[in-house]
Amino acid sequence: MSTPIIQVKGLSKQYHIGLREKSTRTFREALTDAFMAPVRNLRNLRRLTRVEHDSPDIIWALHDISFDIQPSEVVGIIGKNGAGKSTLLKILSRITEPTSGEIRLHGRVASLLEVGTGFHPELTGRENIYLNGTILGMRKTEIDRKFDEIVAFSEIEKFLDTPVKRYSSGMYVRLAFAVAAHLEPEILLIDEVLAVGDAAFQKKCLGKMGDVAYQGRTVLFVSHNMPAVRELCPRAIYLADGSIALDGVTDTIIEHYIKTSLNKINKTPHEFIIKAAAGSGKVTPLSVIIRNGKGDKSSVVDMDEDFTIAVTYQIHEPINNYHTFINVYSTDSTHVLGAATWDTHGLNPEVVSQPGTYTCSFSLPGHLLNKGAYTININGQSPGKGFIYQEENAATFTVSEFGGTGGAKSRNRPGIIRPLITSDIARLDRGDMDSQT
């Protein structure tokens, strides 16, 4: 292997976090406190930039990180919020300096921690292209040369001489990304910038970034967008609590990342307690519990596994023909499905439910919902007599994929439902169908 283009050795970064100050009780204390405040403030401010090793108010955003990156590698950096991903990029792009350790970079670095850095709302698109370009480290001649290309990519030709404050947010982002996409450094550092813009433009950006990767550039890509990381980066580094938890082939790392983050969630059984529901009061809902395929309480269920949604409720006075109804909505408020207890038990006006506490469980099959977050509305009703109670957003759950075996199966699919659909392929120009079955 050739010499690494990025060498990170024992990198650490410390931050001071504010501690709660003790409160004063008496007037005298408050008065002395007010007079002593400048001294205390000065001490606190001075400490802000000093390196300390055993103070209660410091956190290590990064702790002893080391890794090498070879030229033209494209590496994804994943990890939960606060794991140190952004701090790492900030140090690599020289925005902030490390507390200890060192980095050797062989090549021109451009960092994209945000699109549109330095855009001024009063300036026109044209002026902002130059301003933003030079801020990102381009020379004027370089921008002159790429100007037409940038404008074409941004699709805002008509508004080039309009102040960007009159742009729609989509146009703004397109222009900003267009400038950034035309940077030509050897090393490109990107932080979550794809979380903006409409879907079509995001695709275009991903395509452009794919280009960047294929042009032999070294890219470090911080993202929560696992499909994007999987698509762009053959290698991934998983940061957890400021240290490298894993470093290796992206598919393996992502699988591990999802498993560990789900395990954490699974440890706290999820039970959605309902405080006060709108309704007549004859029946009150108590809780909604979601159980995954193993029967454990969890708000995260596997895409492949059956799961149950159990509604617990209390009946206060005898009631005829009482039924529970659930509605499931996706995050974009699409009504995905509705289910009622009468589907199974039938409607019978003669049946009287006696006071007591009940649970009804709805069994939902696996291979039904696509990955994503869902919310549940519940209501109790006596069909024909209206609602006894209604509870919006009674519970939420996430359908995830962690039993996945990788490959094509683990790719994102469009749509809300994701049933297992089999297919047959038959060759029509010859008679022997046997080989296809």
Place this chain on the structure above:
Amino acid sequence: MFQILQGVFVEMSSQPFTHIKPKKGLQLINFRELVHYRDLFAFLVIRDIKVKYKQTVLGGLWAIIQPFFLMVVFTLFFGKLAKIPSDGIPYPIFNYTAMIAWTYFAGAINTSSNSIVGSGSLISKVYFPRVIIPLTSVLAGLLDFSLAFIVLLGMMLYYQIYPTILILTLPGLVVLMMLTAGGVGMLLAALNAKYRDIRYTVPFLVQFWMFITPIVYPASMVPERYRMIYALNPMTGVIEGFRAVLLGRTEFPGEMVLLSAVISLGLFILGLTYFKQVERYFADVI
């Protein structure tokens, strides 16, 4: 398009090397880097100029209104009522000559001292030599200065006062004024990043400084033996120099200007040095 990209790659294959580690000891200025970022410097200055009077009715006239009306007020109160001497020069032009320099200086200090904190979103998102930021205000202010200067030329015609050959030293005096503003601006901007007290100190400082500078009165009012102490304020030499070379009624204050030059250069180096020492933590404290 690929042809072009390929070309750029060859051109960049010189492979700059960056070594990132905690900085210790005295930080020096990286001139090569500053040269690389000169386009950014230019665009930031252009931005400041273009944005300054956006969505105003009077626009660039503001650059004239401020010093001119202050001059009118000062003429009324200090010239007419208090009858402060003005070295035999008509008080309005005596005062306005100083006002244009002072307006520039006060404005430059005001904007540059807030510039680092005000550019927080830039500083925490992208790297570039930070020192460009406070210096941008020092350069951008020159446009307003030039506009106000045009009015001075009109007043000179009105009063039939003409500059001497010494006007050739005017650019030098302007540089001294810029060095002082830049030095103080960098120092305050760097301090302000961590100690926000500076924001409250600056208006007070500017006012105080104005009264220890010969703007409403001539330096000749200060007793002879204190004059060199008085001239430790670099703006004294600059403003007395302005009057001498532009209005030609007073002797060129050679000693004062020399002292100003030394002090303003010292201030600039001090400001720059302090700025370089602390710029590493800007992103963490803003």
